[in-house]
Amino acid sequence: MISTDTFKFLSDxxxxxxxxxxxxxKERYEEAYANVFDFAGELIKALSKADTGVDASLEPKKCMMRIxxxxxxxxDKTPYKxxxxxxxxxRHKSVEIGYYLQIEPGNKSFIAGGYWMPQGEHIKAIRQEIDYNAADLTAIIDKPEFKKDFGEFRDQEKLKTLPKGYDADNxxxxLLKLKSFIAYHELTDNEMQKAGITGRIAFLCEQIHPLNVFLNNAID
Known part of the structure; x- marks a missing residue:
């Protein structure tokens, strides 16, 4: 779990x-970093059971972003996140597809997965995969539990015009007009400080995993 002291450091x-x-x-930062480091280690082990693309032996420092x-x-010249x-x-082909956890006070923490704002050949490949195999994607994003935890997938930012090569009556x-393909779930400060939160996040990522597989298959 994330400690109260870690949230207090970030708030300050x-x-x-x-x-x-x-x-x-600096000492407070190092204590907060150690707390998140330990948390990352627990999360990696939990995620490795839900997604074979997550290596249980991955070193936490390799997946922690610099502050x-x-x-x-x-x-904005403020020096720190x-x-x-x-x-x-x-370990998927695209480093852009995976999971991202942000820990921020003020009930701003969240877990997300999928692919944010793909460009170039990747967005073309994903749209083609949707056009050919939309049933595979809708089977994931229209599950009641997925919608309960992540909301309506289609409500993400869309193109104002039609994507090139596709008709309005498609x-x-x-789905083809989406700019991003993200599953996003907010987490409160209270949730992040409870025992068992790594299991909860791993469960959410387990639901995101089929989406990541779909997206990776599209660009493979």
């Missing part, structure tokens, strides 16, 4: 996002 960082404050609170922001090309993130968990035009 949101209010004091400077190098001076961070250096003065330091790249501010070179950003108008105000959340911890865990990603790069799978039976699955609502």
């Amino acid at each position: 960082l949101q209010k004091n996002n400077s190098r001076e404050w961070f250096q003065a609170n 330091y922001r790249d501010i070179r090309f950003s108008k 105000t959340h911890f993130a865990i990603g790069r968990l799978t 039976e699955h035009i609502d």
Whole structure:
């Protein structure tokens, strides 16, 4: 579970996002990092049982994102992210397809999976797969439990015009117009601090897994 101290550190960082404050609170950061590191290790083991693409021996540090922001090309010059993130968990062909966990105070934590904003040949391949095998995708996203945990998959951001090569009367035009193919579930601070939360997140990822398989098959 994520500790109260970890959430308190991140909350304080949101209010004091400077190098001076961070250096003065480096010990608190290291304790928070260790907490998330341990959490990531537990999550990796739990996920490996639900998805063979997750290696149970994966080192947590390889899937933990840096807290330091790249501010070179950003108008926002605050030096630190105000959340911890865990990603790069799978061994699939595309590193963009997998699971992503964000840990952020204020009930802003979430688990997500799928493919965010594919471009170029990938978006073309995914749309082609939908056109040929939409039944495989709808069998995943229209399950009552999937909708209960992730909402309506078709409600993601869409193209305002038709995708090239597809007609308005295509039976699955609502899916073909999607810009992203993401399953997303919010997690409260209270949930993240409860025993058994790794099991809950692993269960959510188990539901996302068939979506990831569909997307990987599309671009393979």
